[in-house]
Amino acid sequence: MAIRISPSILSADFAHLADEAAAVSDTADWLHVDVMDNHFVPNLTLGLPVVESLLKTVTVPMDCHLMIEDPDRWAPAYAEAGAGSVTVHAEAARSPVRTLREIRGQGARAGLALNPGTALESYADLVPEVDMLLLMTVEPGFGGQRFLDIVLPKIRRARELIAAGGGSIWLQVDGGISEETVERAAEAGADVFVAGSSVYKAEDPAAAVQSLRAQAEKAAVSGK
Template sequence: MGVTISPSILNCDIANLASEIKKITNADYAHVDVMDNHFVPNLSWGLPVVEAVIRQNILPVDAHLMIEDADRWAPAYAEVGCDSVTFHAEAAVAPIRLAREIHRQGAKVGMALRPATDITPYIELLPEIDMLLVMTVEPGFGGQSFLESMLPKIRRTRDAISAANLQVTVQVDGGISRDTIALAAEAGADVFVAGSAVFKAEDAYNEVEALRQLAKAHC
């Protein structure tokens, strides 16, 4: 199982976006959190900032949409060039149709679940997606502590993927650091979003590498 590191730019200096992303050129993606102050109680940025990150052409973009009406808005993020677009299952009326539309636009599809959302009702949807995001904090704010109570859910997700013989990755987002990444990797995660841990480190590049090596040792 490979390891993917996707640092969240939510915790970077957005006024110096290009230079901040250049600090993490050894990462696999730049993770961009889009929040609308409706689905989650916070407002970040939308399509223009995502397009700005894409135009930098430094890293592919992994967009995490914490927004209402995902059916309407998510395809636009694929259309502008995101490599991966993740919508929340709780915000999608027709998740299969949405996943197929995102694929039609040329992007990979991720589906995210809040901590309280059970994976079981969505197991049948796994063949339609490329990644399942298990939130390891309540979505909406960076810098929160990792919820170890999510580890059994990560394991159930990985077991369901393996049982179906699918090539679906398991992403974790929230509180990922040197102290927690091994726990998530051992449980079955292979895509790791880290925000504060990377951009508040003395050397973001070295922090990405340290997180990658810790995850590799426990996958």
């Protein structure tokens, strides 16, 4: 199981996003972009025009997490723009199968996100349609929140579900990932880790990515 680290620019300096992306370009696997609309979640961040601009300068593939209403309308455009991965929320998508297939049709990886209180079992039938399953480990909307340990059993169930289907789907966790929590998430079965504050509030963001990766890799081995 390969470990992937995806720093979230939600915690970066928005006045210098290209520089902030470059700061982790040699150590990160993905650059996580939280798109929030102040409707689905109580925060407003950035949208497609900013993503399009970033795509012209960043060298790390972009992982766009759409925390928005009507992702069925907007998600394919992020994939068409060049995002390497586009994730929509199960709670917001009205036509998830069609939307996930449209994302794939544009050449991007298709992801499905579930909030902490959303039952995994309710969406188990959609798992074959995705390249990545994202389990929120905080309530979505703001960075810097504490990791919710109540999600750990759901991560374990998701890992079992993925393994039963062949194990090719990535299992991402987002929220409160730090040196204090990454090992618990990895032991439970996660293999893609979104880290915002723990990377971009660190003195050396690139070194923070390396440290998180080392901890996750060690924990993943012990959790087998």
